[in-house]
Amino acid sequence: MDLESRARAEHPDELRLWLRLMTCAQIIEKRVRMGLRFEFDSTLPRFDLMAQLEKFPKGLKMGELSKRLMVSGGNVTAITDQLVAEGWVQRVDVEGDRRAWKIQLTKAGRAYFNDMAKAHETWIVDSFADLGTKEVQSLYKLLSHVKQSALHSLEDSGAVNLTEHI
Secondary structure (H helix, E strand, C coil): CCHHHHCCCCCCHHHHHHHHHHHHHHHHHHHHHHHHHHHHCCCHHHHHHHHHHHHCCCCEEHHHHHHHHCCCHHHHHHHHHHHHHCCCEEEEEECCEEEEEEEEECHHHHHHHHHHHHHHHHHHHHHCCCCCHHHHHHHHHHHHHHHHHHHHHHHHCCCCCHHHHC
């Protein structure tokens, strides 16, 4: 049973559309999670952490990682500890701050992540394989409108600075 099964004909089309979007996202995410687990013996949170580090070759402090991933520092520490033990990331001292360190991908970690990122891209592309180029472009454009509408709704609700991570 998926999220869409919660909607009935009498519900607004917008609710049914939102549930359809959520269902699609969950199916694609499940494919990604399975691929990471079976092909790389990894998880989506580990992939996400490594993706952030890949963008910042000089590394990120734990607090920065936590903020970018929108998870608690404890979660970041636990994942980082695993990745350090496996040799994919390393802790580097922060000059001028003996209490802090930055987390960086190791050379092996960068290669490992690049392999995962290529596979990840393939899984995502394959998830849309039954759509034609024009359908993908049209859906992308329509979802851009959905995004803008949702952001306006968020702003109208008085939510300030919540959109900085979106």
